[in-house]
Amino acid sequence: ASGFDRQSAVHIVEEGAADAVAIGRHFISNPDLVRRFKLQKPVNDFDVDTFYLGDERGYVDYPFL
Numbered sequence: 703a704s705g706f707d708r709q710s711a712v713h714i715v716e717e718g719a720a721d722a723v724a725i726g727r728h729f730i731s732n733p734d735l736v737r738r739f740k741l742q743k744p745v746n747d748f749d750v751d752t753f754y755l756g757d758e759r760g761y762v763d764y765p766f767l
Contacts, residue, residue: 708745711723731749731764734767737767738767746765
């Protein structure tokens with residue numbers, strides 16, 4: 703896990719160190735992550751204890767903008 707946030711992802715691409723950056727954990731807790739990044743809004747914290755449980759907890763219970 704790289705731990706990229708919006709600012710660090712933009713920076714690494716703009717400096718030419720990468721063509722793209724994957725942001726996985728924040729997509730789980732922010733189904734509207736692209737919109738949040740475009741609007742420069744804060745992201746929801748993720749809860750690793752709810753990853754891969756097999757039910758809706760931790761997947762569909764995060765707030766949207």
